[in-house]
Amino acid sequence: MSHLEPSRIAELSRGQAAGLAGDDERSHLEGCDECRAALRRDQALGQALRAVPAPMPSASFVALAQARFAAARRAHDVRRRVIASVGAAALTLSTLLVAATAGLVASKQLVLFVALRIKDAVVALDLASTLLGRNPIVPVVAALVCVTTLVLSMGAIARLARAPAEAK
Amino acid sequence: MAQGLTEQDDGVLALRASEGDGPAFGEIVRRYQAQIFRLCRRYVGSGDAEDIAQEAFVKAFLNVKRFDTSRPLSPWLLTIARRLCIDRLRQRKARPSSDDEPEALPTQATAEADTASKETIVLLQGALKELPEGQREAVMLFHVEELAYKDIAAVLDVPMGTVMTWLHRARAQLRQKLGDEHPAAKKLSMGVET
Numbered sequence: 330m331s332h333l334e335p336s337r338i339a340e341l342s343r344g345q346a347a348g349l350a351g352d353d354e355r356s357h358l359e360g361c362d363e364c365r366a367a368l369r370r371d372q373a374l375g376q377a378l379r380a381v382p383a384p385m386p387s388a389s390f391v392a393l394a395q396a397r398f399a400a401a402r403r404a405h406d407v408r409r410r411v412i413a414s415v416g417a418a419a420l421t422l423s424t425l426l427v428a429a430t431a432g433l434v435a436s437k438q439l440v441l442f443v444a445l446r447i448k449d450a451v452v453a454l455d456l457a458s459t460l461l462g463r464n465p466i467v468p469v470v471a472a473l474v475c476v477t478t479l480v481l482s483m484g485a486i487a488r489l490a491r492a493p494a495e496a497k
Numbered sequence: 498m499a500q501g502l503t504e505q506d507d508g509v510l511a512l513r514a515s516e517g518d519g520p521a522f523g524e525i526v527r528r529y530q531a532q533i534f535r536l537c538r539r540y541v542g543s544g545d546a547e548d549i550a551q552e553a554f555v556k557a558f559l560n561v562k563r564f565d566t567s568r569p570l571s572p573w574l575l576t577i578a579r580r581l582c583i584d585r586l587r588q589r590k591a592r593p594s595s596d597d598e599p600e601a602l603p604t605q606a607t608a609e610a611d612t613a614s615k616e617t618i619v620l621l622q623g624a625l626k627e628l629p630e631g632q633r634e635a636v637m638l639f640h641v642e643e644l645a646y647k648d649i650a651a652v653l654d655v656p657m658g659t660v661m662t663w664l665h666r667a668r669a670q671l672r673q674k675l676g677d678e679h680p681a682a683k684k685l686s687m688g689v690e691t
Binding site for chain 2: 335336374378379380387390393401405
């Protein structure tokens, strides 16, 4: 067997942490002064490094970390709820505006259209809230889509409102 | 309850912590605080180390869904802590803690300190400071934190080959500074059963 790799010798120098040497490695180490010396050097270095003073964190470290974690989780939950609420509000509003726009175009079908769009919004919100737990980006995307729809709807309403005046 | 927690494995505790279980989170912090704190201290010095170490735990468990529970927890925590340290260093536009004054030796000697003389330790501290940051961190993660090569590569965000090269160079330089015949080396016997 050829000499052990230096990286393997370094692993073996940590003893139990890296697992004991296999039979081949063990018998090689028994017969190879060079590898044994390298192993001893690595062990000596590791031992000296572990003896370098390692200061510990303060006694309040765990309690402070727990307090920070609790506060961060609360803030995180609030953010998620706000995003979900904004998404839901924007979706509902844009649906109503789309309905109103459509109503201006075809006022006879307004009631039916609004009813259908509200039903769609409820389904979309239900889907978004289901996905929320898996991927927080979903309500953000939903909110962006709704805001875009809202802006487009408002533009359409403005154009429709201007059209009769310009015709006069 | 606390006794039960200490027996739980990291994966279970991580899952519970991600659901907002404070005591489970506390148990994980208790297990890894020293390791994370040591890394932070090496990077940013004693002033900010605790703050960043706590932030690392908080950040880790707010994003615990990204953690692969089949992998060990400590490299993941160390990776987050290291990134936070680098961010802090960028904010300060200062150099890492290698410029700090050396720590005073602890009054209570560790088992290793019995073997390696105080003289060797002081010599080694000086030699560590002279190493480039990557080499110093690799050697500490390998010999002190006992991380695997691939985990060190993940923590330091470099290929595994680079880790091996850094370790090889660092060991050579440390040995050169200490001399192969330093007292600790003489007292050591083979650590592998033959």
